[in-house]
Amino acid sequence: DAEITQSPRHKITETGRQVTLACHQTWNHNNMFWYRQDLGHGLRLIHYSYGVQDTNKGEVSDGYSVSRSNTEDLPLTLESAASSQTSVYFCASSGGGTGGIPYEQYFGPGTRLTVT
Amino acid sequence: GENVEQHPSTLSVQEGDSAVIKCTYSDSASNYFPWYKQELGKRPQLIIDIRSNVGEKKDQRIAVTLNKTAKHFSLHITETQPEDSAVYFCAASRPIRDDKIIFGKGTRLHILP
Numbered sequence: 001d002a003e004i005t006q007s008p009r010h011k012i013t014e015t016g017r018q019v020t021l022a023c024h025q026t027w028n029h030n031n032m033f034w035y036r037q038d039l040g041h042g043l044r045l046i047h048y049s050y051g052v053q054d055t056n057k058g059e060v061s062d063g064y065s066v067s068r069s070n071t072e073d074l075p076l077t078l079e080s081a082a083s084s085q086t087s088v089y090f091c092a093s094s095g096g097g098t099g100g101i102p103y104e105q106y107f108g109p110g111t112r113l114t115v116t
Numbered sequence: 117g118e119n120v121e122q123h124p125s126t127l128s129v130q131e132g133d134s135a136v137i138k139c140t141y142s143d144s145a146s147n148y149f150p151w152y153k154q155e156l157g158k159r160p161q162l163i164i165d166i167r168s169n170v171g172e173k174k175d176q177r178i179a180v181t182l183n184k185t186a187k188h189f190s191l192h193i194t195e196t197q198p199e200d201s202a203v204y205f206c207a208a209s210r211p212i213r214d215d216k217i218i219f220g221k222g223t224r225l226h227i228l229p
Contacts (some may be wrong), residue, residue, distance in 0.1 A: 042222045
């Protein structure tokens with residue numbers, strides 16, 4: 001069955017280190033998204049991509065970067081981890097849409113990142 | 117950009133009663149309004165969605181209404197059950213090719229025995 005996976009599921013890192021979170025989907029979806037989830041803030045969009053070589057900034061993109069070299073993967077990199085980036089990170093994908101209406105987004109299981 | 121407000125942040129209802137969660141959005145170009153349910157420690161999952169050309173949609177005990185003029189939409193859960201306890205997120209999205217979804221901050225629903 002097609003699915004979306006994230007790795008690692010849990011990560012502890014130190015302030016200042018570079019960290020990469022992986023996201024892999026087997027639906028062949030063009031659109032992929034990264035969110036962070038914090039208490040009181042819901043789900044906030046970090047970066048998103050509509051296809052290979054396409055990346056866009058979301059509402060909380062500072063300190064994060066993404067690259068899209070193939071359809072299946074959208075890794076999220078924290079260039080220099082900060083304690084404020086301790087959060088749960090969700091990756092999602094969608095297949096575009098039809099008639100001007102987007103299709104639903106499917107979420108991965110999440111990565112819990114702690115920056116000490 | 118789009119802004120989605122969701123109320124209340126916490127809601128407690130007796131088992132068997134109805135629950136209503138309300139959301140407003142700011143971008144009149146938004147045309148897709150999904151609702152996600154997130155159980156503790158799990159990923160958000162779509163439970164129902166509504167397109168801008170529809171005013172109401174029902175799926176068993178869940179219904180969503182949309183008022184495009186007022187830019188608000190609501191989730192209604194009838195005959196609530198213990199398994200309905202979760203966090204619910206509303207969201208709004210513009211047309212395809214700009215379909216990033218903007219989420220509300222969530223409503224924690226408690227079903228009381």
